[in-house]
Amino acid sequence: MSDRRDFMGMALGAFAGLGALGALYAAKRTWDPLPSVKAGGFTTIDLSGAKENELNTEVWRGKPIFVMKVGKNNPAYNDKRLIKVGNDRFFIAIGLCTHLGCIPTYFPEKNKFICPCHGGQFDAAGKVLKAPPPKPLTIPPFKLEGTKMVLGEEGKEYKEMKAQKLV
Amino acid sequence: MKELKILAVVVFFTLVTYWGVEPYAHSVMHKHVEGHDFKYPDINASKVKGNAQNGKNLIASCAGCHSIKSQGIKAPMDVMNASATYGVNPPDLSNAGAIFDEKFLIAFLQNPAHTAKAKPNFAMPPSAGSEQDAADIVAYLKSIAPKEITPKEAYVTACGRCHANSYGKWTQIGDVPKTKFNIKTKNDVKLAEFKINVAKYQDKLADYMGKLPPDLKVIVRARSKHFLETFVEDPQSHLPGTAMPRVGVTKEGFEKIYEYLESTGDPSKAKREKVGPIVLGFLVIFAILAFLWYKSQWKGLKD
Amino acid sequence: MAHFDPNAKPFTKKWLNERLAIETIERVMSTEYWIPKNINFLWAMGMVLAATFGLLLISGIFLLMYYIPTTKEAFNSVNYLIMSQVGYGWLWRHIHAVAASVVFLIIYIHMFTGIYYGSYKKGREMIWISGMLLFLTFSGEAFAGYVLPWGQMSYWAGMVITNLFEGFSKDFLGGALNFPGLVEWIRGDYVPGQAFIGRFFMLHVVLMPLAIIGLIVLHFGALRIPHVNNQDGEEIDFEAEAEKWKAGKRKESKVIPFKPVFLSKDVFVLSIYFIFFFYLVFYHFEFAMDPVNFDPADPLKTPPHIYPEWYFLWSYEVLRAFPKNPGLVAFGFVQAILLVLPFLDRSPNVAPASKRGPFKIWFWLLLVDMVILTILGKLPPEGIFTILGKIAAYTLIALWIALPFITKAEKPIGGR
Numbered sequence: 101m102s103d104r105r106d107f108m109g110m111a112l113g114a115f116a117g118l119g120a121l122g123a124l125y126a127a128k129r130t131w132d133p134l135p136s137v138k139a140g141g142f143t144t145i146d147l148s149g150a151k152e153n154e155l156n157t158e159v160w161r162g163k164p165i166f167v168m169k170v171g172k173n174n175p176a177y178n179d180k181r182l183i184k185v186g187n188d189r190f191f192i193a194i195g196l197c198t199h200l201g202c203i204p205t206y207f208p209e210k211n212k213f214i215c216p217c218h219g220g221q222f223d224a225a226g227k228v229l230k231a232p233p234p235k236p237l238t239i240p241p242f243k244l245e246g247t248k249m250v251l252g253e254e255g256k257e258y259k260e261m262k263a264q265k266l267v
Numbered sequence: 268m269k270e271l272k273i274l275a276v277v278v279f280f281t282l283v284t285y286w287g288v289e290p291y292a293h294s295v296m297h298k299h300v301e302g303h304d305f306k307y308p309d310i311n312a313s314k315v316k317g318n319a320q321n322g323k324n325l326i327a328s329c330a331g332c333h334s335i336k337s338q339g340i341k342a343p344m345d346v347m348n349a350s351a352t353y354g355v356n357p358p359d360l361s362n363a364g365a366i367f368d369e370k371f372l373i374a375f376l377q378n379p380a381h382t383a384k385a386k387p388n389f390a391m392p393p394s395a396g397s398e399q400d401a402a403d404i405v406a407y408l409k410s411i412a413p414k415e416i417t418p419k420e421a422y423v424t425a426c427g428r429c430h431a432n433s434y435g436k437w438t439q440i441g442d443v444p445k446t447k448f449n450i451k452t453k454n455d456v457k458l459a460e461f462k463i464n465v466a467k468y469q470d471k472l473a474d475y476m477g478k479l480p481p482d483l484k485v486i487v488r489a490r491s492k493h494f495l496e497t498f499v500e501d502p503q504s505h506l507p508g509t510a511m512p513r514v515g516v517t518k519e520g521f522e523k524i525y526e527y528l529e530s531t532g533d534p535s536k537a538k539r540e541k542v543g544p545i546v547l548g549f550l551v552i553f554a555i556l557a558f559l560w561y562k563s564q565w566k567g568l569k570d
Numbered sequence: 571m572a573h574f575d576p577n578a579k580p581f582t583k584k585w586l587n588e589r590l591a592i593e594t595i596e597r598v599m600s601t602e603y604w605i606p607k608n609i610n611f612l613w614a615m616g617m618v619l620a621a622t623f624g625l626l627l628i629s630g631i632f633l634l635m636y637y638i639p640t641t642k643e644a645f646n647s648v649n650y651l652i653m654s655q656v657g658y659g660w661l662w663r664h665i666h667a668v669a670a671s672v673v674f675l676i677i678y679i680h681m682f683t684g685i686y687y688g689s690y691k692k693g694r695e696m697i698w699i700s701g702m703l704l705f706l707t708f709s710g711e712a713f714a715g716y717v718l719p720w721g722q723m724s725y726w727a728g729m730v731i732t733n734l735f736e737g738f739s740k741d742f743l744g745g746a747l748n749f750p751g752l753v754e755w756i757r758g759d760y761v762p763g764q765a766f767i768g769r770f771f772m773l774h775v776v777l778m779p780l781a782i783i784g785l786i787v788l789h790f791g792a793l794r795i796p797h798v799n800n801q802d803g804e805e806i807d808f809e810a811e812a813e814k815w816k817a818g819k820r821k822e823s824k825v826i827p828f829k830p831v832f833l834s835k836d837v838f839v840l841s842i843y844f845i846f847f848f849y850l851v852f853y854h855f856e857f858a859m860d861p862v863n864f865d866p867a868d869p870l871k872t873p874p875h876i877y878p879e880w881y882f883l884w885s886y887e888v889l890r891a892f893p894k895n896p897g898l899v900a901f902g903f904v905q906a907i908l909l910v911l912p913f914l915d916r917s918p919n920v921a922p923a924s925k926r927g928p929f930k931i932w933f934w935l936l937l938v939d940m941v942i943l944t945i946l947g948k949l950p951p952e953g954i955f956t957i958l959g960k961i962a963a964y965t966l967i968a969l970w971i972a973l974p975f976i977t978k979a980e981k982p983i984g985g986r
Contacts, residue, residue: 131769137759161760162869196870203870205477219508270610277612277679280941287945288880289857295949296875434650481865485649489864532864535653535660542661543852550848554841557834564834568607568820 142252147185153224155206157195160240160251164195164203166213170224174211179225181239181266183257185247192249193226193237204237213237239267300504302497305368305518310382313373315402322407325400329360332391337361338411346440350468353390354475355428356440362424364412366520369405375515376401383512384503390475418530421523425514426483429472431465434484434531438465439472476510487525487532495528496521600829604808604815606800607826613798614839615680621840622673622847623786629666630775632659637718639771641764644720645866664851664859670712671858672847674881677705685911686933688803688920693796695912700789702909707781712879714774720767721863722873728762728770730876734889734898761869803920875950883947884940884966890951891963900967907970914973917980925983928976932969939965 133141143160145167150156152171157164168191170177182189197204197215204213204222212229213222221230226237243255254262261267326335332349334342336359342349349356363372375382377398380389395401422432428439436443440461448455473479486495497504499521502511516524529536578585586592605613636656638647652659681701684690690698713731717724735752758765797808806824814823826832850858857880862873878886889901907914919926923933939962946959 131755131758133754133758133760133765137763137765141760162763163761164870203478273610273612280937281675284880284941284944285857287941288883288948292945292948433646434654485864488649488859489861491861533653539660539664539852543848546848546852547845550841550845554838554845557838557841561834561838564831568826568831 142250145249145251146247147188147190147249148247150188150190153208153211155208158251160194165240165251166191166193166195166206166226166237168206168224174224176211176224176227179223179227180264181225181227181236181261183242183244183261185244185249190249191224191226192242193239195237197233198228198235198237199233241267297494300494300497302493302500305500305516305521307368307371307500307515310370310374312370313398313402315399317373317399317402317404317406317409319403319406319410321400322403322405322410325395325404326407328394329404332357333360335360335411337413347464347467350440350471354388354471355390356468357390358424358428360408362412362416362420364405364409365414365416366421366425366516366523368515368517368520369409371515372405372408373398373401376404383514384501385512386477386510388475389512416523418523418527421516421520422527425516425520425524429476429480429511431482432484432528432531433482435527438468440465440468478510480511483528483532485532487528492525495525499524600833601827602812603794603828604812604825605798605828605832606804606806607824608800608802608804609798609835610801611835611839612679612683614836615676615683617836618840618843619673619676619680620786621843622669622676623782625665625669625847626673627779629662629669630779632662633666634775639718639767641720641767641867644718644767648719649864661851664855667858668847668850668855670715671879671881672850673708674712677708678881681705682933682937685936686923687799687801688915688922688926689799690912691915691920692805692918694792694799696792697789697796698912699909700785700792702911704782704785704789705908706905707778707785709882711774711778711782712881714770714778716879717762717767717770718774719863720867722865722867722871723860723863723876725762725867725869726873726876727878728757728766731878732756732762799920801922803922805920877948880944880948883945884943885947887943887947887959888963888966890947891960900963904966904970911973914970915977916974917977917982919980919983921983927980929980932973932976935965936969939969 141161143158143165145158145165147167147169150167150169152169153174154168156167158167159165170182170189170191176182176191177189182191184190195203197220199215199220202215204215204220206213211224213224213226215221215233219230220228220233222233222237223229226239228234228236239258239261240251241254242258243250243253244257258267326340329335330340331343332353334340334357338361342357342359344352346356371382373395376393376395378393379385379391380387383389395404419435419437422435423437427437431438444457444461446455446457446461448458469479490498494505498506499514499516501513502509503513572588574588575584578588583593587594633648633652636647636651636659638644638651648663652663654660684698684701713727717728732753735756754760757763758769797806800806804824808825811823811825815825815827860879862875865873877883885901885904888904889897891897892900915929917926917929923930942958942962943966946955946962949955951959
């Protein structure tokens, strides 16, 4: 009889534990990012209307994203950090200086970015021309879909660039 | 006495740690900039003597952009148009003579961007044909300046067109107006319109300056007085390349501005200084009583 | 069946005794709670901590009435509403900020007192362990609270500390929790934002305080049976000594009752502490309110130097002394090792460190090393500071590894 009492007690305990697990799952889900946040994690940019050497700034995950179609006359045109879309080459990067996170300004006549804070300079492929920034402007994960680009997803091109340590 | 020795050890380690993480660490992290007490040593004092009467005749060239409200001179453009044209609203000159340094102004009128150490796109063009003209205009501005101006007036003239101060209810285009909402809809159209104008002004200003100059609501708690003093005296000394111009205030002018910043950023200072001694006095008496109780309880407990 | 006197008048002593046993409680918890006589002011640190926690609780309640936990309003609700509009709001805020910093100073003093006098051994293990759990929950509470004013340091400390979990989930959990990403899950967003401030607000004002209050009860409870240690680590027969006291032999007895004798000393120490504390509140609060945090949070602009509050600096420096993942392991090690101190000290001696040979050296090395780590933790990681930081971090780990060997070789004191 005592065995049966123990067993029933344990069975009740185990079942209650199951309920606790369920509650824990609900609690975990409550801490998840909201759907609106997740939706904001992917930004689609239409590249078809872009004009050469004209900088557009988009926002992705709260950060500014530089998007620019780089023309043949631009010295950075042959840089491997540019992304080929059809016959065009695009520069895409998170628009925050890798030094201290200020937003660099683009000067089309000089073909370069100059950071207002400490004078760091980048070329039109995001490479450092002048310190203090320690590394090139960061390329965010992207996926190409025709002339559209989805930021936040790792596509084939991004993975290739990653393999070459370009991003 | 053993207890005092133990206390000394505790205090010693506490103070060493404090010294390391506060004074020492901050001296390593922030370079020290020596101030010049708003003397502007790089600008030579003008040798010519200004004539206020001549200055009055020359002031028309200033009034092409600036208002001088105390003299009934209105600006040719309202705030929004001025901002669209210049990127920033030119200041009213009624109080200019009271807070800006004389030799700075004379040099500034002849060569504004250079004297202010500003970017080449600085909105104000050279505005005095000769040193004599500049000196005359400055003499005139000094002659019309009020003897005593309020801290807020100093702030508005020197800083207020670029820096909002939201705790002082100041925006770059003026004080936030007192408006009433529509009782049927709860809408406040006047306030909404004002806010749109502020937003438009700030966008233009950000284009002109490269970024939006910060709201100075609690800057007195974010930066030391020494930093603010030396920064206002010469922004380039702390932030090389910054778009903020040297505005050329006098020592007294800076003190007025600082008084205003303190009134918005640390408004409890006066109260703190008043309540502090009372609380500490109370605690000292409390400690004496506690000591006497302790002595009475522990009497005869030890050999 | 309990006996209730039908004639007892409500709320008289007798009436209450029958229902709540108030006299028994008073006797057990204070008038016959025996404390050794051979103590110094360091034995009052527990009371000082309780009082500081009380100050935090009271000031926190008033701040809570006007604080607005949103990314838009948090900064202004603290720096404008509370500081300049709410009557005496500034006082609560300064008390809260200064107490949050000073409470750690007292915790460290309390901890090192425990280590110095060996007050974690022979029946006192649970006191030490519950105390260390309190230290950890206080750390969490402090971190969560630091996020709330939503200044630059709040934001970037939140960013940098939560970023640590990125490496953790990728490299230790095989990326198992990596969608939407452990870091994103903790933050509730890709960057610290509204979800972040909301959950840290909840942690700071409800969950962590509840845990702290529970642990304080446990900590006090753990003290009652083994009793408090004394300056010489002497084993006292509390029953026999208590009888002496009750017989009026105040001088001969080695113990004193908590109330009123021990309490009188506690209150005196407390009064001196309060003078120091309120001097800081009124005249020297800057150390507890970092200037950088008076710049509103800006996700697009990193402050030139990011550092935690002073009480986290020693562990932060351990973290920085290694590459990312080993740093995390070292960081976890130096935190967790503190919990098991009672089992690492293999010597049977309960005595002040000064009488324990090599342990004395170990103690002072530990203290000095932690002070050095604290100072280096705030300095920018450049040149000589990096090298010194590495040496100090390795030393700390080596000290803990050496502890069991040092104490094992220790000679027993006296005939025990």
